[in-house]
Amino acid sequence: MSAAPTEIAIHREGAERMGFFTDTTVCIGCKACEVACKQWNDLPADGSVFRKGMSYDHTGSLGAATWRHVRFVERLAPSAAEREDAASRLAAGGGGGVPSLPVDGGRWTGDGGRGTVDSPGDLDLVALAESGAGEEEGSGGVDVAGAVAQMDRWLFMSDVCKHCTNAGCLDACPTGAIIRTEFQTVFIQPDVCNGCGYCIPSCPFGVVDRDKIDGRAGKCTLCYDRLQDGLEPACAKACPTDSILFGPYDELVDIARRRVAELHARGIDGAYLYGAGDEPQDQLAGGLGAFFLLTEAPERFGLPAQAESPIQENAPVATAAGLGAALAAAGAVVATFVLSHRGGRRR
Ligand code: SF4
Ligand code: SF4
Numbered sequence: 282m283s284a285a286p287t288e289i290a291i292h293r294e295g296a297e298r299m300g301f302f303t304d305t306t307v308c309i310g311c312k313a314c315e316v317a318c319k320q321w322n323d324l325p326a327d328g329s330v331f332r333k334g335m336s337y338d339h340t341g342s343l344g345a346a347t348w349r350h351v352r353f354v355e356r357l358a359p360s361a362a363e364r365e366d367a368a369s370r371l372a373a374g375g376g377g378g379v380p381s382l383p384v385d386g387g388r389w390t391g392d393g394g395r396g397t398v399d400s401p402g403d404l405d406l407v408a409l410a411e412s413g414a415g416e417e418e419g420s421g422g423v424d425v426a427g428a429v430a431q432m433d434r435w436l437f438m439s440d441v442c443k444h445c446t447n448a449g450c451l452d453a454c455p456t457g458a459i460i461r462t463e464f465q466t467v468f469i470q471p472d473v474c475n476g477c478g479y480c481i482p483s484c485p486f487g488v489v490d491r492d493k494i495d496g497r498a499g500k501c502t503l504c505y506d507r508l509q510d511g512l513e514p515a516c517a518k519a520c521p522t523d524s525i526l527f528g529p530y531d532e533l534v535d536i537a538r539r540r541v542a543e544l545h546a547r548g549i550d551g552a553y554l555y556g557a558g559d560e561p562q563d564q565l566a567g568g569l570g571a572f573f574l575l576t577e578a579p580e581r582f583g584l585p586a587q588a589e590s591p592i593q594e595n596a597p598v599a600t601a602a603g604l605g606a607a608l609a610a611a612g613a614v615v616a617t618f619v620l621s622h623r624g625g626r627r628r
């Protein structure tokens with residue numbers, strides 16, 4: 282891959298595309314990567330709270346000061362009483378608002394099987410705790426142990442900028458602050474960014490954010506400073522399970538494909554790659570420099586099933602409109618010429 286002709290890009294002889302392969306099946310949710318990123322990049326903490334009724338993911342989301350974020354996706358196994366309660370409410374024509382309602386793809390499974398929730402926002406851990414399971418007498422708060430006991434399993438995914446092949450943020454930036462590095466990663470030059478925020482809606486993954494104090498855009502640099510010195514990015518270095526693998530892009534894709542085949546052979550049929558190895562028409566943002574192995578639908582991890590930047594989506598329309606305008610202008614010139622030519626002959 283080489284930088285698109287419209288991109289501001291750094292070229293260096295011998296540099297190759299580098300990226301991340303994140304295997305969510307071996308992530309243990311320790312958040313060491315998140316901490317290492319903050320430490321290396323001197324980023325402040327930006328809130329750390331248990332948001333009651335939502336998720337144990339206490340750091341929330343990617344942001345201007347959180348360039349790597351480990352998402353927790355809790356899958357619940359509702360109690361027999363909750364299943365019975367939900368079934369009877371649905372049978373009575375009710376539904377909705379039932380705590381820990383066992384659902385599958387947003388629908389009640391109705392088979393008494395193990396339920397799941399679609400997003401952390403669907404969780405109601407307070408209701409779980411209030412249901413009495415394992416609650417410590419007089420504690421008055423959410424009983425973590427009790428709620429965890431009702432969980433089917435946790436999914437973890439360390440999310441980050443995808444360093445897209447077609448990077449909407451880069452296309453949208455009017456100041457040239459966002460550039461393509463010699464490693465084919467996408468880098469925001471903080472001293473050039475003027476804080477206009479055009480890049481924010483242009484990222485299909487909701488990655489870029491503006492600093493609350495100085496207003497400049499911030500996101501993962503793929504540790505450009507460390508790469509220039511031949512070092513591994515801080516997050517990948519800190520990961521104790523090698524869930525985050527860093528390396529030459531093509532090698533990572535080979536490793537990832539082998540891993541998917543291995544998981545399939547072990548009966549995990551749902552394993553697939555998100556952002557790599559797709560046919561051209563199915564590629565997310567032209568292919569992702571930071572791609573993932575997932576075992577659930579992407580939406581369950583807060584990732585879009587389709588991803589193209591608004592600018593690229595509008596490009597064919599804009600091109601057609603531009604061609605139309607050009608043809609109209611050419612037609613007008615020809616008509617003027619013909620008319621004036623005729624007029625000249627009459628005289
Ligand atoms: S469009 Fe979003 S995910 Fe892609 S490189 Fe830009 S910030 Fe990263
Ligand atoms: S590559 Fe560097 S900047 Fe990006 S998430 Fe990892 S530690 Fe943070």
Ligand code: SF4
Pocket residue numbers: 307308309310311312313314315351437439519520521522523524525
């Ligand atoms: S990616 Fe690695 S370091 Fe980050 S939370 Fe998962 S296991 Fe921990």
